Amino acid sequence: MIEQATEAFVLEARELLTELEALFLELEDEVSASRIDEIFRALHTVKGSGSMFGYTALSRFTHHFENAYDLVRSGQLEVERGLIDISLSARDLMVSFLDLGGDGPEAEALLASEDVTRIVNQLSGLTGQSCGEARPDQGGAHAVEPGDATCSPAEPHGLRKFRIKFRPALDALRNGMRPDLLLKELEDLGKTSFELEISAVPRLTELDPTDGLIGWVLEVETPEGREAIEDVFIFADDADLTIEEVSEETPQSDDVANLQAEADQPATPVSRPGAEAIPGTVGTPKQTSTAKSESIRVTSSRLDDMMDALGELVIAQARLEAVCEEVGNSTLETVVEDMQRLVMGLRDATLSIRMLPVESVFGKFRRVVRDLSADLGKDVRLLTEGGETEIDKNVIDRISEPLVHMIRNSIDHGLETAQERADLGKFAQGTVWLSACQEGGEILVSIEDNGKGLDAEAIRRRAIERDLISAEADLNEQDLHQLIFEPGFSTAEVVSSVSGRGVGMDAVKTTIDALGGSINVLSRAGQGTRITLRLPVTMAIIDGLRVRLGESVYVIPLSAVEECVEMDEAENARDSGRSLIQIRDETVPYLELDKLFGQEACPEEGRRVVVVRVDGMRAGLIVDDILGQGQTVIKGLSIYHRDIPGLGGATILGDGRVALIIDVATLIRWAETRRGQGPRKAA
């Protein structure tokens, strides 16, 4: 139970930290009160739940961080680049704390480490500077509500004494609450004494040891205010809690709040009446709990298992259909049709679960760009477009590294320094565009910069040096550019820490190839470079058109198919080298698949043309017959067949035979090179 709760905390904290990173970066672009509030709430949540789930080191560190943003929130600390720098570093340290998996010698060591000390000093420096008019830790809240000034003690370092009655909710222990950690945190505030309150403990025979029955009556002497104590208990919001100050100076009028929590207003105990003026603060825990009921967390391996099972189901379904056709029983047919509809629905639902907006990776690149531009002393902005485009989670997971690499390349090698740009008459700030869109069955992701572009001559020299091409090779500019994807190629004249290790682009290409995608570079000297990735939307199941070629069956992804027409018999007999057909009032080039696939030509009558669209161009594929369409489970090709152009995988048909899936894009590109128009083999 406790492990589960802790796990949930870690997951939530990670999400919050990801959000924080984005928020800091957004804050740098545009300061808004709602963002600051969100940052403050996220920090507060991590701090509070951290101490409850055995991450006290994290919690203690976050405390300093939170203080700084409390001041920002109250307008006493200005948002400027320095603050964002510190914030991002501090956030990274929080991730490190989280990675250590809770308290222990390692967490303590990190807490005492130089990095942490430096950041804490910087944070305290910030908070210290502006604490002249307010108390260091909670100054913000008070500045907002001048009426509260009465409860700020005249001498900030004088001790105040509080009496706290605290009893966790009955099931709190089962939910992972750790009263011992709360008490320890309280001890950190000052001298603490306590008595046990055991009136609720029943007789041994009736006792459930997992119930929270013990209460505490605590007395704390602390220089801190009431808020500090309330903070300790912030996440024990369903506990029975009373805090009163034991002091002659503080009369009863200082709200001796009965902090018994109400289910629908969990945050009330921590917010002073004045604090409600701050939007959002009150609602935090409530929002979190509603969000939990709307979505559940599932490990992706379970989704993969589900996808595998679905794949098998689709194959079984195809077999069932084949059997049904043989049997020819109308009752069976109805059932099979129903089954098919259900399987289709299940497939769509499963696939949609796995789809994520690309934005989820784009987000992290903002940080990459920011850090890198600072490292390299270049002024760079990142513009993104099409972040809502959805891609299969597995694809996203695997393109994230290559994208980081390409962005690094763009900033390191592509963009000039501000001085160089100014000399060239360019806008001093360089721009990297990251965009995504869907085209047919493919997702296009492109990374573009307005830097100096690729130097074709430097590429040629390097390629010759590395024996990638021969010295006499006659390659046009476009072909030279593609050489950057060859293994062992790197044009960086200065090997920087960022890139230029020479393993870059070919590793990117390998990853993209493995995904069944393709990569292409377009560059113009002095104007910039654009690298486009074409990726399949999903790698698991597609809708496919089954076609026959001689005795073999092939599957063409339906997403690429525009229409099917009959092949003109006169055209079929033509052997002049012309391969164009007229479809309505349009002329479309066509490819004879049997010739491309090296099958013996046995011209059949009544052939069909499957018209596909690739790279915005229409082309016809000549097949012997069209057999039908259906769901196709993609099985990847082995190392023996992976490099054959035009093949995207294999699948198992309803009758148990293996059919190859045609990768229309590579097929047509390859057909173009065969005509001698495209690039020659580099080797």
Next chain:
Amino acid sequence: MTNNSMEANRPDLLLIFRLEGEAFALSVSWVHEILDAQPWAPVPNSGPFAPGLINVRGAVVPVIDIRHRLGLPPARSERTGRMIVFEHVIDCVSHKLAFNADSVEQVIECDLASLEPVPPLGTSWPQECLRGVVRNGDELVILLETETTFAPPTEPFVAA
């Protein structure tokens, strides 16, 4: 290519199969199953090394033309004989592969210490595919070096 992964799994049991009357052997520990010969789906432009694919209970498995690899004449029919499905590790990734044999005979126990090298002049088969010779009764059995025999061709795809 190293032989380390083979050395770690010294085969004690060998599966004997025939090609053109000759007895060849493979370590049983790698063999998955033995099926009746079946037609395979040809892979266009695949070259002669791995010309097709078959369905082995839901998995798509490449068919290796072992006759071509050893320089034997093509089989009279691909529908006779047996198909041996085995596990092959390439770069630490296990692949299921299949090849056609004229017949599958028996499993023998064999002490690999008695393995003798194949004299280069003694056969016309590629030397790197042969691990050694063992005796089974009166007959010589050629133990194949699976590592090299089934290694993917090194030349990248060349457009036909």
